[in-house]
């Protein structure tokens with residue numbers, strides 16, 4: 001891993017701000033949060049930034065609100081900048097599948113970098129500039145907005161059981177997979193298009209939140225460089241978390257599945273020598 005601290009200290013050169021960067025944001029019932037999120041992102045000093053919302057036909061009308069916001073922020077006429085897109089899916093199909101579809105679309109549409117972000121205000125949008133700067137300055141292909149490196153913090157509003165679950169999930173997945181990533185479960189990550197192409201989003205198994213672990217692990221195994229920058233993680237103030245039992249069970253099983261697949265691949269490699 002590379003130390004990102006030197007790059008993070010400097011402001012982003014103007015030409016870096018034009019780097020094609022798509023923020024992929026999955027939404028399910030985020031009608032109360034999405035307008036503020038979109039406004040915050042559109043105000044960032046990043047000319048190359050686009051927002052792609054991936055909505056799973058939210059019953060609260062988030063998809064319609066996303067369309068209205070896209071009309072508001074996209075510049076009209078030929079040559080007008082497209083600053084926001086919406087990918088409508090027919091039904092709730094899991095955070096991982098929403099991300100896979102959205103990130104694949106973003107790369108196909110020309111993004112050089114893709115940033116994953118929740119729609120509920122828990123991830124600090126102002127850190128995106130720094131994360132892009134770190135990727136460009138260090139050549140890292142994955143920049144993790146990390147709650148668990150020095151300087152990273154968690155909202156006091158997060159209930160103790162959720163804090164414990166998050167810590168445990170990181171130690172559990174990291175321990176089984178043998179990685180040194182402090183926030184392997186974190187959902188605020190910047191990716192190079194090259195890394196996303198190489199890990200093969202269409203073949204990712206995780207339907208739910210274990211997508212975060214599976215994709216980082218695949219990237220590390222493929223030899224990509226990952227760095228972590230500290231963030232403050234805020235609790236959502238409106239709406240609810242969609243984490244349920246199915247998501248938790250998949251997160252428990254997935255590290256074992258990934259490890260045994262990696263071991264089988266290693267054994268096959270040795271036999272083939």
Ligand SMILES: Nc1nc2c(ncn2[C@@H]2O[C@H](COP(=O)(O)OP(=O)(O)O[C@H]3O[C@H](CO)[C@@H](O)[C@H](O)[C@@H]3O)[C@@H](O)[C@H]2O)c(=O)[nH]1
Nearest residue numbers: 026027028056093094095098118119185187209241242243
């Ligand atoms: N399209 C779609 N979006 C979804 C789905 N499930 C959740 N989302 C969206 O995905 C984002 C994160 O979902 P939350 O339910 O708010 O996540 P969380 O419990 O706060 O978990 C966060 O932290 C975890 C680590 O502690 C992360 O693993 C997780 O990805 C997320 O960032 C939100 O924007 C939510 O609307 C789904 O099935 N489909």
